[in-house]
Amino acid sequence: MSLSSEQAAQALREVEQTSALSSTLYGYQQASPYLILWGVIWVIKFALGDFFPQYNNFIWIPFDVLGVAGCFYLGARSARARQCSGVQKVNDGWRWLGSIAAVMAFIVVIQLIMAPVTERQAVTFIVLIVAVAYVLYGLWGSPRIGVTGVVLAALILFGYYQVQVHFDLWTGVVGGGSLILAGLWLKKA
Amino acid sequence: MAALKALPKSEPIEFVRLKEIVDATEGNLGAHIATLERSGYIEVTKDFNGKKPRTRVSMTTAGRRAFEQYVDYLRGILDGGA
Numbered sequence: 001m002s003l004s005s006e007q008a009a010q011a012l013r014e015v016e017q018t019s020a021l022s023s024t025l026y027g028y029q030q031a032s033p034y035l036i037l038w039g040v041i042w043v044i045k046f047a048l049g050d051f052f053p054q055y056n057n058f059i060w061i062p063f064d065v066l067g068v069a070g071c072f073y074l075g076a077r078s079a080r081a082r083q084c085s086g087v088q089k090v091n092d093g094w095r096w097l098g099s100i101a102a103v104m105a106f107i108v109v110i111q112l113i114m115a116p117v118t119e120r121q122a123v124t125f126i127v128l129i130v131a132v133a134y135v136l137y138g139l140w141g142s143p144r145i146g147v148t149g150v151v152l153a154a155l156i157l158f159g160y161y162q163v164q165v166h167f168d169l170w171t172g173v174v175g176g177g178s179l180i181l182a183g184l185w186l187k188k189a
Numbered sequence: 190m191a192a193l194k195a196l197p198k199s200e201p202i203e204f205v206r207l208k209e210i211v212d213a214t215e216g217n218l219g220a221h222i223a224t225l226e227r228s229g230y231i232e233v234t235k236d237f238n239g240k241k242p243r244t245r246v247s248m249t250t251a252g253r254r255a256f257e258q259y260v261d262y263l264r265g266i267l268d269g270g271a
Binding site for chain 1: 196
């Protein structure tokens with residue numbers, strides 16, 4: 001039995017729609033543990049920063065290192081990584097490290113250019129960078145991650161203008177909490 | 190098959206998730222899966238996730254090839270070649 005061109009076009013449309021949906025949901029499933037990991041790190045890091053402000057300049061270092069190491073661990077466990085060759089894995093590893101270093105250097109340089117900046121401004125700026133990254137990711141095909149970015153940006157801006165005391169705690173609980181909730185939301189997608 | 194083809198090679202998908210993606214009933218999807226498994230296009234794995242039974246489905250290399258041929262066939266019709 002041969003198909004007409006209308007039937008073939010309809011079948012191709014269904015194939016593309018199903019592939020796109022499956023791919024998006026798979027992406028959510030893959031992104032979920034990363035969001036939960038960074039959410040937990042943010043809660044602990046910012047809560048400690050709020051309770052021990054004298055160590056605020058250094059507290060983020062071990063937690064960010066832990067977060068990056070966690071991301072590499074999760075990345076290495078993924079199905080895509082299992083299919084990559086050893087050389088490709090090493091290249092990907094360097095690309096990710098380079099990307100993280102570039103973003104961190106960008107954040108530091110911008111803060112030097114804008115100096116003097118308060119700790120409150122610095123934290124808001126960093127969280128907004130993360131939020132923008134999520135929004136862009138959302139615009140390119142993962143709407144739920146985009147929504148997470150918008151919520152994160154709204155919450156941090158609300159905190160910046162309205163929360164006068166315990167701003168770090170606000171950032172940790174609300175920002176980190178929203179990342180954890182978003183991670184669970186993606187997992188159930 | 191389109192839902193499975195979108196995943197990395199040999200990556201399984203849970204039956205429950207697949208049911209939601211293709212918007213099929215359990216019985217209908219189960220029948221399709223049994224047919225595709227008999228043809229060697231997919232593999233079905235049953236195990237436990239904690240205490241919950243879990244059925245996962247993955248596409249075989251033969252399944253991937255057959256599906257690609259099917260999509261090429263459809264495109265061929267649109268291009269006027271089939």
